[in-house]
Amino acid sequence: MDNVLILGHKPFSEIPRYLAAADVLVLPNSARTDISKKFTSPLKMFEYMAMGKIVVAPNYEPIRSVIDNGRNGIIFSPKSKDDLVNKLNSVVNDNQRRQTLGEKAREKILKQLQKRRQKVVDEKQEEHLHSEMQYHLLKIGNALNYDVITASNDRSKSYNKNKFSFICIRKFPKIDVAPEVFKTIKLIDVVWFKKGTNHIVCAFEIEKSTTIYSGILRLTDLSFSLPSHPKLYIIIPDTKENEAKLQLNRPSLRNSNLEIFYILISELREHCDALCKFGNNHHIMKKIAKKA
Secondary structure (H helix, E strand, O other): OOOOOOOOOOOHHHHHHHHHHOOEEEOOOOOOOHHHHHOOOOHHHHHHHHOOOEEEEEOOHHHHOOOOEOOOEEEEOOOOHHHHHHHHHHHHOOHHHHHHHHHHHHHHHHHHHHHHHHHHHHHHHHHHHHHHHHHHHHHHHHHOOOEEEEOOOOOOOEEOOEEHHHHOOOOOOOOOOOHHHHHHHOOOOEEEEOOOOOOEEEEEEEOOOOOOHHHHHHHHHHHHHOOOOOEEEEEEOHHHHHHHHHHHOOHHHHOOOOOEEEEEHHHHHHHHHHHHHHOOOHHHHHHOOEOO
16 A cells, blocks of 8 residues: 555654644544543544644544534544545545635634633632632731631642741631531631630631632531521622622521621722721621621
Protein backbone atom coordinates (compact mmCIF):
# COMPACT_ATOMS: atom_id res chain seq x y z
CA MET A 1 0.00 0.00 0.00
CA ASP A 2 2.12 2.82 -1.34
CA ASN A 3 -0.38 5.46 -0.26
CA VAL A 4 -0.32 4.44 3.43
CA LEU A 5 2.40 5.69 5.77
CA ILE A 6 2.90 4.20 9.24
CA LEU A 7 4.97 6.89 10.92
CA GLY A 8 5.27 5.36 14.38
CA HIS A 9 5.72 7.36 17.55
CA LYS A 10 6.40 11.06 17.12
CA PRO A 11 7.35 13.67 19.73
CA PHE A 12 4.39 15.77 20.87
CA SER A 13 6.10 18.93 19.62
CA GLU A 14 5.93 17.56 16.05
CA ILE A 15 2.25 16.58 16.12
CA PRO A 16 0.84 19.98 15.00
CA ARG A 17 2.93 19.76 11.83
CA TYR A 18 1.42 16.40 10.91
CA LEU A 19 -2.11 17.54 11.74
CA ALA A 20 -1.67 20.65 9.61
CA ALA A 21 -0.62 18.51 6.65
CA ALA A 22 -3.84 16.47 6.74
CA ASP A 23 -7.01 17.20 4.75
CA VAL A 24 -9.26 15.07 6.98
CA LEU A 25 -8.64 13.74 10.48
CA VAL A 26 -10.38 10.55 11.54
CA LEU A 27 -11.26 9.05 14.92
CA PRO A 28 -11.79 5.34 14.14
CA ASN A 29 -12.96 4.52 17.66
CA SER A 30 -15.30 1.57 18.06
CA ALA A 31 -18.26 1.46 20.40
CA ARG A 32 -17.62 -2.03 21.69
CA THR A 33 -17.59 -1.03 25.35
CA ASP A 34 -19.95 1.08 27.46
CA ILE A 35 -17.05 3.27 28.50
CA SER A 36 -16.30 4.08 24.88
CA LYS A 37 -19.97 4.65 24.01
CA LYS A 38 -21.00 6.74 27.01
CA PHE A 39 -17.99 8.40 28.58
CA THR A 40 -14.91 8.58 26.33
CA SER A 41 -14.28 12.03 24.88
CA PRO A 42 -10.95 11.74 23.04
CA LEU A 43 -8.51 14.56 23.67
CA LYS A 44 -7.26 14.24 20.10
CA MET A 45 -10.71 15.27 18.84
CA PHE A 46 -10.31 18.67 20.50
CA GLU A 47 -6.78 18.96 19.13
CA TYR A 48 -8.03 18.23 15.62
CA MET A 49 -10.82 20.79 15.89
CA ALA A 50 -8.49 23.41 17.34
CA MET A 51 -6.30 22.98 14.23
CA GLY A 52 -9.28 23.96 12.09
CA LYS A 53 -9.53 20.52 10.50
CA ILE A 54 -12.65 18.60 9.60
CA VAL A 55 -13.09 15.63 11.92
CA VAL A 56 -14.79 12.36 10.98
CA ALA A 57 -15.75 10.65 14.22
CA PRO A 58 -17.98 7.78 15.46
CA ASN A 59 -21.56 8.35 16.45
CA TYR A 60 -21.66 7.93 20.20
CA GLU A 61 -22.76 10.20 23.01
CA PRO A 62 -19.56 11.97 24.08
CA ILE A 63 -18.72 12.74 20.45
CA ARG A 64 -22.22 14.08 19.70
CA SER A 65 -21.92 16.47 22.62
CA VAL A 66 -19.11 18.21 20.72
CA ILE A 67 -19.57 17.49 17.01
CA ASP A 68 -22.77 18.63 15.33
CA ASN A 69 -22.99 16.36 12.32
CA GLY A 70 -22.72 18.28 9.07
CA ARG A 71 -22.12 21.62 10.81
CA ASN A 72 -18.69 21.35 12.45
CA GLY A 73 -17.72 17.77 11.62
CA ILE A 74 -18.92 14.44 10.25
CA ILE A 75 -20.26 11.52 12.28
CA PHE A 76 -20.28 7.90 11.09
CA SER A 77 -21.77 4.70 12.46
CA PRO A 78 -19.08 3.05 14.64
CA LYS A 79 -20.32 -0.42 13.62
CA SER A 80 -20.09 0.17 9.88
CA LYS A 81 -16.81 0.42 7.98
CA ASP A 82 -18.87 1.12 4.83
CA ASP A 83 -20.41 4.17 6.48
CA LEU A 84 -16.93 5.40 7.44
CA VAL A 85 -15.77 5.01 3.83
CA ASN A 86 -18.85 6.81 2.51
CA LYS A 87 -18.45 9.70 4.94
CA LEU A 88 -14.77 10.08 4.04
CA ASN A 89 -15.59 10.05 0.32
CA SER A 90 -18.20 12.77 0.91
CA VAL A 91 -15.55 15.23 2.06
CA VAL A 92 -12.17 14.12 0.79
CA ASN A 93 -12.65 15.73 -2.62
CA ASP A 94 -14.73 18.70 -1.46
CA ASN A 95 -12.22 21.37 -0.51
CA GLN A 96 -14.85 24.03 0.26
CA ARG A 97 -16.83 21.78 2.59
CA ARG A 98 -13.72 20.65 4.42
CA GLN A 99 -12.65 24.24 4.93
CA THR A 100 -16.09 25.37 6.10
CA LEU A 101 -16.54 22.55 8.59
CA GLY A 102 -12.95 22.90 9.80
CA GLU A 103 -13.48 26.62 10.49
CA LYS A 104 -16.71 25.88 12.36
CA ALA A 105 -14.92 23.21 14.41
CA ARG A 106 -12.17 25.63 15.43
CA GLU A 107 -14.71 28.32 16.21
CA LYS A 108 -16.57 25.96 18.57
CA ILE A 109 -13.43 24.91 20.41
CA LEU A 110 -12.26 28.51 20.82
CA LYS A 111 -15.64 29.46 22.28
CA GLN A 112 -15.48 26.55 24.71
CA LEU A 113 -11.96 27.51 25.76
CA GLN A 114 -13.01 31.11 26.31
CA LYS A 115 -15.99 29.96 28.36
CA ARG A 116 -13.78 27.68 30.44
CA ARG A 117 -11.22 30.43 31.02
CA GLN A 118 -13.95 32.80 32.13
CA LYS A 119 -15.34 30.18 34.50
CA VAL A 120 -11.90 29.72 36.06
CA VAL A 121 -11.48 33.50 36.42
CA ASP A 122 -14.95 33.82 37.99
CA GLU A 123 -14.27 30.99 40.42
CA LYS A 124 -10.99 32.58 41.52
CA GLN A 125 -12.67 35.96 41.99
CA GLU A 126 -15.46 34.37 44.02
CA GLU A 127 -12.99 32.51 46.19
CA HIS A 128 -11.01 35.71 46.76
CA LEU A 129 -14.21 37.57 47.69
CA HIS A 130 -15.23 34.79 50.07
CA SER A 131 -11.84 34.95 51.80
CA GLU A 132 -12.06 38.73 52.01
CA MET A 133 -15.45 38.60 53.76
CA GLN A 134 -14.24 35.90 56.15
CA TYR A 135 -11.24 38.06 57.04
CA HIS A 136 -13.43 41.11 57.74
CA LEU A 137 -15.66 39.05 60.05
CA LEU A 138 -12.69 37.50 61.85
CA LYS A 139 -11.11 40.92 62.25
CA ILE A 140 -14.29 42.48 63.67
CA GLY A 141 -14.95 39.58 66.04
CA ASN A 142 -11.37 39.67 67.27
CA ALA A 143 -11.57 43.44 67.82
CA LEU A 144 -14.76 42.92 69.87
CA ASN A 145 -12.87 40.45 72.09
CA TYR A 146 -14.57 37.27 70.94
CA ASP A 147 -12.93 33.97 70.10
CA VAL A 148 -13.34 33.56 66.34
CA ILE A 149 -13.04 30.64 63.96
CA THR A 150 -13.69 29.85 60.31
CA ALA A 151 -15.13 26.76 58.70
CA SER A 152 -12.87 23.77 59.24
CA ASN A 153 -11.94 23.58 55.54
CA ASP A 154 -10.97 27.28 55.38
CA ARG A 155 -8.60 27.61 58.32
CA SER A 156 -5.48 27.33 56.18
CA LYS A 157 -6.51 30.25 53.97
CA SER A 158 -5.41 33.87 54.13
CA TYR A 159 -6.38 37.28 52.82
CA ASN A 160 -3.79 39.90 51.87
CA LYS A 161 -1.13 37.82 53.66
CA ASN A 162 -3.23 37.72 56.84
CA LYS A 163 -3.36 34.04 57.75
CA PHE A 164 -6.65 32.92 59.25
CA SER A 165 -4.82 30.45 61.49
CA PHE A 166 -3.19 33.40 63.30
CA ILE A 167 -6.58 34.97 64.05
CA CYS A 168 -8.69 31.89 64.76
CA ILE A 169 -8.73 29.80 67.90
CA ARG A 170 -6.97 26.47 67.39
CA LYS A 171 -10.02 24.23 67.18
CA PHE A 172 -13.78 24.38 67.25
CA PRO A 173 -15.02 24.11 70.87
CA LYS A 174 -17.05 21.04 71.72
CA ILE A 175 -20.82 21.63 71.65
CA ASP A 176 -23.44 19.32 73.11
CA VAL A 177 -25.21 18.44 69.87
CA ALA A 178 -25.57 15.32 67.74
CA PRO A 179 -22.36 14.41 65.84
CA GLU A 180 -23.90 14.97 62.40
CA VAL A 181 -25.16 18.40 63.49
CA PHE A 182 -21.74 19.25 64.90
CA LYS A 183 -20.16 18.44 61.51
CA THR A 184 -22.60 20.82 59.82
CA ILE A 185 -21.98 23.60 62.35
CA LYS A 186 -18.21 23.31 61.84
CA LEU A 187 -18.77 24.20 58.17
CA ILE A 188 -20.33 27.58 58.99
CA ASP A 189 -18.10 30.23 57.44
CA VAL A 190 -17.37 32.27 60.59
CA VAL A 191 -18.43 31.77 64.22
CA TRP A 192 -17.87 34.08 67.20
CA PHE A 193 -17.66 32.60 70.72
CA LYS A 194 -17.76 34.28 74.09
CA LYS A 195 -14.11 34.45 75.15
CA GLY A 196 -12.78 31.18 76.55
CA THR A 197 -16.12 29.35 76.26
CA ASN A 198 -18.13 27.25 73.82
CA HIS A 199 -20.99 29.77 73.92
CA ILE A 200 -21.73 30.89 70.37
CA VAL A 201 -22.55 34.58 70.13
CA CYS A 202 -22.84 35.05 66.34
CA ALA A 203 -22.66 32.89 63.25
CA PHE A 204 -22.12 34.07 59.69
CA GLU A 205 -22.63 32.42 56.32
CA ILE A 206 -21.10 34.05 53.24
CA GLU A 207 -22.97 33.42 50.01
CA LYS A 208 -21.61 34.12 46.54
CA SER A 209 -23.23 33.52 43.16
CA THR A 210 -24.80 30.22 44.14
CA THR A 211 -28.11 29.85 45.95
CA ILE A 212 -28.16 31.23 49.48
CA TYR A 213 -30.46 28.53 50.82
CA SER A 214 -27.70 26.10 51.86
CA GLY A 215 -26.21 28.73 54.16
CA ILE A 216 -29.62 29.43 55.66
CA LEU A 217 -30.05 25.71 56.40
CA ARG A 218 -26.72 25.53 58.25
CA LEU A 219 -27.65 28.54 60.37
CA THR A 220 -31.08 27.02 61.04
CA ASP A 221 -29.49 23.73 62.18
CA LEU A 222 -27.25 25.69 64.52
CA SER A 223 -30.06 27.72 66.07
CA PHE A 224 -32.42 24.80 66.62
CA SER A 225 -29.67 22.68 68.16
CA LEU A 226 -28.69 25.13 70.92
CA PRO A 227 -30.62 26.24 74.02
CA SER A 228 -29.33 29.79 73.58
CA HIS A 229 -29.99 31.32 70.19
CA PRO A 230 -26.99 33.12 68.69
CA LYS A 231 -27.35 36.01 66.28
CA LEU A 232 -27.43 34.70 62.73
CA TYR A 233 -26.28 36.52 59.62
CA ILE A 234 -25.81 35.82 55.95
CA ILE A 235 -23.39 37.95 53.93
CA ILE A 236 -24.61 38.40 50.36
CA PRO A 237 -23.65 40.21 47.14
CA ASP A 238 -25.61 43.41 46.64
CA THR A 239 -27.19 41.85 43.55
CA LYS A 240 -28.64 39.03 45.68
CA GLU A 241 -30.65 41.21 48.06
CA ASN A 242 -34.03 40.40 46.52
CA GLU A 243 -33.28 36.68 46.56
CA ALA A 244 -32.22 36.92 50.20
CA LYS A 245 -35.50 38.59 51.14
CA LEU A 246 -37.42 35.90 49.27
CA GLN A 247 -35.59 33.03 50.97
CA LEU A 248 -35.71 34.58 54.42
CA ASN A 249 -39.46 35.08 54.09
CA ARG A 250 -40.16 31.42 53.44
CA PRO A 251 -43.11 30.27 55.56
CA SER A 252 -40.95 27.64 57.28
CA LEU A 253 -38.64 30.37 58.60
CA ARG A 254 -41.37 32.89 59.40
CA ASN A 255 -43.40 30.35 61.36
CA SER A 256 -40.36 29.26 63.36
CA ASN A 257 -39.75 32.80 64.68
CA LEU A 258 -36.12 32.35 63.66
CA GLU A 259 -34.35 35.63 62.94
CA ILE A 260 -31.65 35.64 60.30
CA PHE A 261 -30.30 39.03 59.26
CA TYR A 262 -28.47 39.79 56.06
CA ILE A 263 -25.49 42.06 55.39
CA LEU A 264 -24.49 43.32 51.97
CA ILE A 265 -20.92 42.67 50.93
CA SER A 266 -20.40 46.34 50.09
CA GLU A 267 -21.54 47.37 53.59
CA LEU A 268 -19.25 44.92 55.37
CA ARG A 269 -16.29 45.97 53.26
CA GLU A 270 -16.91 49.69 53.73
CA HIS A 271 -17.59 49.66 57.48
CA CYS A 272 -15.24 46.94 58.73
CA ASP A 273 -12.66 49.30 60.23
CA ALA A 274 -15.31 51.51 61.85
CA LEU A 275 -17.01 48.50 63.44
CA CYS A 276 -13.65 47.38 64.83
CA LYS A 277 -12.89 50.86 66.19
CA PHE A 278 -16.22 51.89 67.68
CA GLY A 279 -17.89 48.59 68.55
CA ASN A 280 -18.16 47.28 72.11
CA ASN A 281 -19.96 44.01 71.43
CA HIS A 282 -21.79 42.07 68.73
CA HIS A 283 -24.73 44.50 68.76
CA ILE A 284 -22.64 46.83 66.59
CA MET A 285 -23.43 44.52 63.66
CA LYS A 286 -27.00 45.84 63.70
CA LYS A 287 -25.60 49.05 62.21
CA ILE A 288 -25.12 47.31 58.86
CA ALA A 289 -27.48 44.33 59.14
CA LYS A 290 -30.93 44.24 57.58
CA LYS A 291 -34.01 42.14 58.20
CA ALA A 292 -36.01 40.73 55.30
